[in-house]
Amino acid sequence: MTKKKPVSEDSDLFREAIGQVRPIKKDKINLTPSIRPKPYPSQQLGFSELELHDKPLQPIDREGELSFIISGIHKNVLTNLRQGYFGIDAEIDLHGLTANEAQQQLHSFLQSCIKENCLCVHVVHGKGYRSSEHYPILKNKVNLWLRQHPHVQAFCSAAPKDGGAGALYVLLEVSAR
Numbered sequence: 001m002t003k004k005k006p007v008s009e010d011s012d013l014f015r016e017a018i019g020q021v022r023p024i025k026k027d028k029i030n031l032t033p034s035i036r037p038k039p040y041p042s043q044q045l046g047f048s049e050l051e052l053h054d055k056p057l058q059p060i061d062r063e064g065e066l067s068f069i070i071s072g073i074h075k076n077v078l079t080n081l082r083q084g085y086f087g088i089d090a091e092i093d094l095h096g097l098t099a100n101e102a103q104q105q106l107h108s109f110l111q112s113c114i115k116e117n118c119l120c121v122h123v124v125h126g127k128g129y130r131s132s133e134h135y136p137i138l139k140n141k142v143n144l145w146l147r148q149h150p151h152v153q154a155f156c157s158a159a160p161k162d163g164g165a166g167a168l169y170v171l172l173e174v175s176a177r
Contacts, residue, residue, distance in 0.1 A: 063165050089119055102125075103145060118172060120172070124166060150173075153174075
């Protein structure tokens, strides 16, 4: 397709209709006043400063699957997390640790993942087969700790190839990145 060359009569008529023009220096108009209040940082508690109470949660058995999503997040996010849509950016294995050691390891792991802009992490807690109380202590503790962590958006039991009911995919907050 070829361009039509403007006829000089048309150009003259256009210039006459438009009149005198001048180049625009700024093409944006500020609709709000430029004076804004200074922002102040919000006082959020870190995970280590939270009081981690053993809230009454229904105990999960060895083969029981875990899932959690904060309010305001669409349920499709949990489905995508289960299907491995987000990919795994980092992982930690808490096998063989006491509850206190596991809590410290998980806390430092999540903090480093947030600093490194990780979106989805893999946490292996085990199924509790060697537990003296015949139910998975660490699995239930991790369930509680992740629900209380301020940067955890969602988590669910991993696919069988990644540990199944003995591991979790954890989605971290995007805005914290």
